[in-house]
Amino acid sequence: MNTAQKELIKATIPILRTGGEALTAHFYDRMFRHSPELKEVFNMGNQANGKQKMALANAVLAYAENIENPEVLINVLKGIGSKHTSLNIKPEHYKIVGTHLIASIEEVIGHLATSEILEAWTIAYNQLAAIMINLEENIYQENKQKSGGWIGWRKFIIKKIVEESTEIKSFYLYPEDGKSVADYNPGQFVSVQVYVPELDLLQPRQYSLSSAHNSDHYRISVKKESSINDNPAGIVSNTLHSKLEGDSVMLSSPAGIFFHNKESNEPIVLISGGIGITPMLSILETNKIKVEKSKTVWIHSCRNQSVQAFNNDVETIDKDADWLRTFVFYEDIEESELRENVIKGRIDLEICKDSILLDKARYYICGPELFIKAQYNSLLNLNVDKENIFYEEFSPGLINLN
Template sequence: MTQNQKVLIGATVPILRQSGEVLTDYFYERMFRHHPELKSMFNMGNQANGRQKSALANAVLAYAENIDNPAVLIDVLKGIGSKHTSLNIQPEQYKIVGTHLIASIREVIGEPATDEILEAWTTAFYQLADIMIKIEKELYADNLIKEGGWNGWRDFVIKKIDQESAEIKSFYLYPKDGKAIADFHPGQFISIQIFIRELNLLQPRQYSLSNSYNAEYYRISVKKESGMHSNPAGTVSNALHAKSEGDIVSISAPSGLFHLEKDSKSPLVLISGGVGLTPMVSMLEANMKSLQHKKTVWIHGCRNESVHAFKNHIEHLKQNTQWLETYTFYDSAKNLQNLPADTFIGRVNLEKCLHAVQLQDARFYICGPEIFIKVQYESLINLNVNAENIFYEEFGPQLINLN
């Protein structure tokens, strides 16, 4: 890009701040109108609730604000790349996105979008596309290097289903072809693809792996989102909960940047809200199998005991190890008199387990709803935890940027 083009991109930042979501909403409608086949690659629930357009608007704005040095966004771009490879996004699809994004800028912004500005944005987009294609090429190559690795979609059989709570089921997925499956880092996710009859579409969703690696199967633990018709985001979870043992689903290879550091010996503090405990269970089981058995603090919040998944599993680990300390927070409970000493009523409050949280050189992992992550992150910062030691995973499109 020329310096003049960078200046032109920078000049559009105020417009993006004011009208970014209008632009991205129009972009998606335009692209799907011309390429309806792409709907099977997007979470149409997040299209309906607006989260996808917000995430894209934030990403476009961030790119424009950092056009002089897009390298500062590399970690964000790698995270996007891991999602893209899990959905089998290919280089040629960037041309489709670019065509409709530039056309949308022209049609939404109107007269201020001069030919010069459109040319600058075209150059900027394809510069970004080249970065993303390179990142994804490396990720695809890494998948194939692994024993049992693959790209694209692969059929797995649901051989076992466990009811973990009133809302969450665990699905044990075995490769239909009987061949090896890829290793993964505790905390990573897979994408799953299911045909939704109501939409007449294949729909993908990402779900964290909820077990440590073994050579036989993957496990995901999925919350059934209520109100399927009023909440489109629950469409796939409802369809998955309706599956039976023996049914076949297609999944992608494990992916994601939110995971334990491979050789770190630091203590772990795992903070989760609701179904956000799923990657934490994977981390906990991996630590149990390791030789290190790092000191681990488990902090979990949910509405009540009936929706508390893996409760007995975590309690069993606690009773049979010396390295695990647990704290549970319920919004409400029926029997307040018999609550264990490590169980509290109310939202997760790190002030109630200060001595456990203030571990020297600990690594902190947070997963849950958007507001939960923000509250716990700010609590850790207020407790003088170094931001570099805090890691978080937001389910769905990335809307949070805290580090």
């Protein structure tokens, strides 16, 4: 890409800042009309609530703003690539996306989309696509070479369902072929594909693995998302909650760049809200079975005890673990049930600061968007280095704090 073409890309930045979401909304509408089969690749829930068009608009803008040095986006691209491989994205998908993205730029921007600008964006997109295809091919090969690893979708049987709370069920998933399953780092996720009758579509969703690894099955723990205000009920979570033992689902290989290194012995601080508990429990259980355990602080927040999952599991680990300190915050709890580590209100890291400010500690945050932002900023206010803060967002990449 030459200097003049990069300048043309940068010239479109003001348009992307003000009209990026209109562009991406047009793009998705156009692409799904021409390639309706891609509705089974994309999260149609995020299409309906607008999160996907917002995420793509942010990504296109970030790429334009960093067109001189796209390498600075490499960590973001790795996260996208990891998500793409969990959805079985292939090079041919990039060709379809590119065709409709460039056409959308022309149709939305109108007379401002000169032939030179369209050519520059075509080259820029192809450059980015090449980076992503190469990155994703490496991930596919790594997955294939793992013991028990695979590429694409693999059928799993739900052999056990456990009600963890009034909202959350755990699903124990065993491969139909009876072979072993791939190892993973605690904190990673799998994509689950199910048929949704209401949409007459297969739909994929990502769910964190909620236990330490074992070689014969995976466990995911899913919150049944109810309709709140303008947000519709979670179509996939509700479909999963209607499943019975013996039913099957399709799974991709474990993926994700949010994880704790199992070999590390540095202190761990785990901060979760609601269903964000799932990757944290995987990290905690993995640490429990290590010979040399890392000092760990567990901080969890939820509305009340009825919706909290895994409280007994964590208390059981805590009972005999001198390496673990726990804090639980409830928005609604009787005064008589409060004790030193059970606190009324939302998470306040000031209360825990004497326990969490540990030398060389790594801080992991998972929960809703506003929760992540609040805890991230609280850690910064406690002078925690942002390089030691990691977060997982259960939505299509709307947060960019690092």
